[in-house]
Amino acid sequence: MTTELPGAPRESAPSLLAPGARVFVAGHRGLVGSALVRRFTADGHEVVTRGRDGLDLRDAAATEAFLRDVRPDAVVLAAAKVGGIMANSTCPVQFLEDNLRIQLSVIAGAHAAGTRRLLFLGSSCIYPKRAPQPIREDALLTGPLEPTNEAYALAKIAGIVQIQSYRRQYGASYISAMPTNLYGPGDNFDLETSHVLPALIRRFHEAGRDRAPEVTLWGSGSPRREFLHVDDLAAACALLLSSYDGDDPVNIGCGEDLTIRELAETVREVTGYQGEIAWDSSKPDGTPRKLLDVSRLASLGFTPRIPLRDGIARTYAWWLGQLPPRA
Ligand SMILES: NC(=O)C1=CN([C@@H]2O[C@H](COP(=O)(O)OP(=O)(O)OC[C@H]3O[C@@H](n4cnc5c(N)ncnc54)[C@H](OP(=O)(O)O)[C@@H]3O)[C@@H](O)[C@H]2O)C=CC1
Ligand SMILES: C[C@H]1O[C@H](OP(=O)(O)OP(=O)(O)OC[C@H]2O[C@@H](n3cnc4c(=O)[nH]c(N)nc43)[C@H](O)[C@@H]2O)[C@@H](O)[C@@H](O)C1=O
Secondary structure, three states: OOOOOOOOOOHHHOOOOOOOOEEEEOOOOOHHHHHHHHHHHHOOEEEEEEEOOOOOOOHHHHHHHHHHHOOOEEEEEEOOOOOOHHHHEEEEEHHHOOOOOHHHHHHHHHHOOOOEEEEEEEHHHHOOOOOOOEEEEHHHOOOOOOOHHHHHHHHHHHHHHHHHHHHHOOOOOOEEEEEEEEEEEOOOOOOOOOHHHHHHHHHHHHHHOOOOOOOEEEOOOOOEEEEEEEEHHHHHHHHHHHHHHOOOOOOOOOOOEEEHHHHHHHOOOOOOOOEEEEEEEEOOOOOOOEEEEOHHHOOOOOOOOOOOOOOHHHHHHHHHHHHOOOO
């Protein structure tokens, strides 16, 4: 279905991000930020970064001073407190407060510094737990959230409203995007805090290495998730920055999902593990399904390039390359 898209460019519209623009990627050492640096560098932009050791983005005064000094043409906000279902469940205070503070600092600081373009990254968990599938952008605030990540989701929803408020009050050309579950090189493989895909790669690899007869995974295996390779996400972000200027957030996904059980089978095959899979029902399942409706992004010309199985194989190879010898 094609819908009229507020703020969408016409065929001949000039790019909203000039060639060689100076882009500040906040969170450049993370999964998403590192992919954005690769992408914007390849596109010929001047990429500016600053590590957390040099600038804590929760510090509003320091962040504004940094942005006034650097004067970026565009900011991509990929710095956040991020984690999988267990980290979200056990540390809701940090997921709420760190993200609210980072968003307040960076978005207000960019406006004060005269930054013309800004892309804020939310997450598919902002939508109601029982939203109709696939989830359209207008499902926002239509029902209760998934409890395991409510604090994080509420911080992200505040970010969307902050962006919309800067647009409404100041005419700022700031936008929001809502990515689905992401994976790829640079992901977090810590079993306590990671998302499911890197956790599965690590669990099956280590079980194969140790000749373990069984791998235990969390929950029932029945929840469905949609996964997008982070290089596809970076391409979508570049497209949005150059061509989208609307009030509404834009979903970023591949348009297909699978059960965690099916994902586990795929990761098992990629890693070559031969043993059994057990399920620990004492661990949370989280939301039953969150497949995004990506027709708005598709209407802008985005097509994901990296099939899930290839992306998993590439991520596994990348992670193996990070391990110390004999790990
Ligand atoms: N991963 C996923 O599946 C999804 C991610 N997203 C969104 O994408 C964005 C990026 O996520 P992702 O790359 O996965 O997360 P990561 O945890 O991999 O990276 C987050 C980055 O933010 C930085 N950061 C965190 N807190 C601060 C701070 N106080 N000051 C300065 N820098 C800070 C981290 O720095 P350091 O390296 O020092 O820790 C890190 O570089 C987030 O907004 C997230 O909500 C959305 C949907 C799915
Ligand atoms: C991106 C997204 O990420 C989070 O939401 P989530 O998708 O529920 O998170 P997840 O990737 O950790 O789990 C997905 C599913 O997988 C199951 N599962 C099995 N075995 C393991 C396992 O070993 N580790 C993990 N982490 N999960 C496992 C797990 O039980 C669940 O059913 C939130 O941060 C949310 O805020 C958010 O935005």
